[in-house]
Amino acid sequence: MNYDILLRDASFKECREYIRSHFQEYYDVEPGFVLFEKHMIGVPPITIGLSGDVVIFPYTKPCYGTFLLRLECREEADRLRALKSGKKK
Amino acid sequence: MNSPSEQKTAVLLLGCPQVPVQTGIALYLISALRKRGVRPTVAGNRAARLLVEVSDPDRHYVGEVMDIDRYVGELAEKKRDFDYNFAFIHNDAGITYAATVQALSEGAMVVLVYGEHYEEVAAEIEFPCEKILAKAVHNPLPLKKKIDEVLNWVVSNL
Numbered sequence: 522m523n524y525d526i527l528l529r530d531a532s533f534k535e536c537r538e539y540i541r542s543h544f545q546e547y548y549d550v551e552p553g554f555v556l557f558e559k560h561m562i563g564v565p566p567i568t569i570g571l572s573g574d575v576v577i578f579p580y581t582k583p584c585y586g587t588f589l590l591r592l593e594c595r596e597e598a599d600r601l602r603a604l605k606s607g608k609k610k
Numbered sequence: 611m612n613s614p615s616e617q618k619t620a621v622l623l624l625g626c627p628q629v630p631v632q633t634g635i636a637l638y639l640i641s642a643l644r645k646r647g648v649r650p651t652v653a654g655n656r657a658a659r660l661l662v663e664v665s666d667p668d669r670h671y672v673g674e675v676m677d678i679d680r681y682v683g684e685l686a687e688k689k690r691d692f693d694y695n696f697a698f699i700h701n702d703a704g705i706t707y708a709a710t711v712q713a714l715s716e717g718a719m720v721v722l723v724y725g726e727h728y729e730e731v732a733a734e735i736e737f738p739c740e741k742i743l744a745k746a747v748h749n750p751l752p753l754k755k756k757i758d759e760v761l762n763w764v765v766s767n768l
């Protein structure tokens with residue numbers, strides 16, 4: 522997958538605040554929520570941002586810390602909107 | 611999880627093994643849990659799992675070993691859970707994994723926080739859990755001592 526890294530070595534609080542302050546559309550999910558066919562790891566609530574077809578989300582690697590990633594995927598953005606319909610923050 | 615009449619189970623959540631005490635303390639905790647009748651499983655990333663497996667080639671202590679992301683997936687899908695979760699934490703990623711498991715598991719959560727900056731790391735933990743804290747980096751004895759002090763209470767009360 523081709524992704525951009527928006528933040529490196531960030532805390533989940535920093536990722537959440539970054540998404541909420543930079544994107545108008547965002548949704549809160551619980552740990553274990555499936556995104557890009559993987560169960561999400563994170564300190565709840567995990568905030569996922571959307572900007573058109575772009576999905577912005579935190580991703581943790583045990584030896585490297587937490588990254589905030591930006592990835593374009595219309596299918597996943599549409600799926601998230603459908604799942605969270607009416608729950609937009 | 612098991613019914614009260616069955617053997618209790620525990621999972622050790624191992625993070626990045628860059629702090630030397632992790633593998634030794636994990637093997638010590640596995641042994642201590644077995645002595646108390648608790649069946650331990652190890653969940654970790656590849657490096658953490660290999661260190662544990664290579665350190666106990668004849669499997670005197672180590673039982674089941676699994677990928678930590680697979681465990682999170684099985685927890686989220688309610689296919690698997692344990693009576694006790696012991697999370698090894700020395701950095702923010704460790705907190706993240708522990709918070710995830712705490713949110714998904716019905717078992718008790720015990721965190722072992724160690725490393726050079728253990729107090730700062732422990733201060734970032736906001737989810738409910740029992741904490742075992744020690745400034746242990748190369749020398750495992752401070753953390754071993756804390757485990758010895760509280761493990762009987764943990765196993766009998768949580």
